[in-house]
Amino acid sequence: MRTRLTAAAVAVAALVVPACVETAGEVTPAASLGRPAEFRVALHTEEESTAGELVTWRTWWELTWTSVPGATSYVVETATSEGGGDRPRERTVEQPKWRIEVAAGTSAPAALERDQQGQLAFTAAQLFVRIATADQDGRRSAPSPWFPVGEVLPEGVPVPQPLSAHP
């Protein structure tokens, strides 16, 4: 089995933050708590040769950001192309990164990248993630913009989705 990194995090640039800032559910954002920034994304693929010249593979998408002073954890929220519902689904992570398996399959080596990219196109059209900072008192920062899960552009910087709170 071998692991490869198919997109490197290269440029370092703060993301443009939409003027309209959403709140994380019913939690009041803590003004003093920094918002996660300098997001990077990368794909990690594990490949394993199987019988008949085929390759079994699995691909993970990893979102990273810089540590925020005062943060004890980060809230990871997801929404879908069908909507976000009453509140986005959420979980917490302690380190400034979130990783999720986004594609898998069994392919001829020449078709692996096409198969992988095809799956990622569907995932990136359907699932979005955003990050907020949390402190030890349970207060949260305003969340980041939404990013499409599974998408990695050449610069390794995720593209914020044009989602905003309704006026």
Next chain:
Amino acid sequence: MRILATPLLVALVAVAGGSAVGADEPTADVTCSPTSINRPVCPAASEPETASFLDPTSVVIAPRRIHLAPQVYVAPFAALDASRASIHIGPESNVQDNVAVVGGGAPDRQRARALARLGLDEGSGVETGERVILAHGSRVIGPARLAVGEVIQVPDGEGGTTPDSGVFVSFGAEVDGAILERDSGLSALARIGPGVRLPSGFIVLPGKNVTTQAEAEDPALGKVRPIVAADREFNAGVVEVNVGLAREYTQLYRDDPTNVRGINYDPGGNEFDESRDLPTVESDLCTGPQVREPQFPNRVIGDACFADSLAELRDKMSRSISIRADEGGPFGIGTITRMGRGVIFHALEGTDLRTGDNVTYGAGVIVHGGGRPQVNPTTGIATPTLIGDNVVLADGSIVFRSLVRNGASVGTRSVVVGSELTLGQVIPDRVIYANDGVFGPVEW
């Protein structure tokens, strides 16, 4: 426009039909038959938190043989046909726009032999377990079983386990005489045929037609792939959204029964869209007059903004069309050349779905919004899904998260996702076009 939800107007209507019971017993075993008194809220007297909701445009045939568990959402123009055999829809499931669920197909000896391999009897109908998603334009022909059985624990992708996310049947897909075990699904325009059981942990690839058990179990045959954590996260999110829609449409109906008909309000009431909004006409920039027209034959919900006038829409639109901005929009729809039967528009709040002028929409077209991979250099955010002028979307085609430039066309039952089409580009019939390349054919 913004209106505030008024207090509940819960009529104390006697619940009739099927095995319906009051909402004070909201267990998975409790079902409701959508007889006339139990539509659009099923059971009629249930609280919004446990009610199932059937859009008034949905078609229900033989309702006493249809059983809906709590918190099921049945979207506009969906059809539940139990004339040949019964239909059971499990809790927290959804039957989205223009979905057809048919209890049983026409008797056929060869088909019966295939069904017998699964132990399915022709007359045993369609049964789904909890958290089953039947997405826009999909079809289930009985006998079929989807996500029936106990919830199982599956990997959560973070080293632990989590309850499975049910079954997902994506846009335009078909289940015909098959069993889909829990934690499985079909991608867009995929199909699974009679006598095949899709095991837990697998999803049929876009456009593939699975007709043998070997194809359903062996990814090396190129028809299925393993389900991944992102699939489960997506499924769980879609379930939650639609559970919320069942509740919010019930509330919208209780506030005023005409609210859930024709051109009307979205339900609001969620983080992305707290207010209730009306469509507008005469400007795809949303500067035209608002319209509320409960008698309009199609469903147009929320912040959809048309360049055409209301009279022009009446003339150009066929029937069974669902333009649904449940979570607000807005999205702008340029002048329509023709919009065929069963067209579906859906976009998440703020994803800025826009279509150009003189666009032809064939029957059953699905247009889904979403920010594209390209960055707008001014705003630093994703550019919107955009369909240009003089575009032709043929019958059954699906477009989401893409740019379709002027004069381009998408063939019959083809999918375009995450792509940029050039001026006048022609996407042939029955292909999956993803990331600017052909991913594969639609095999059926």
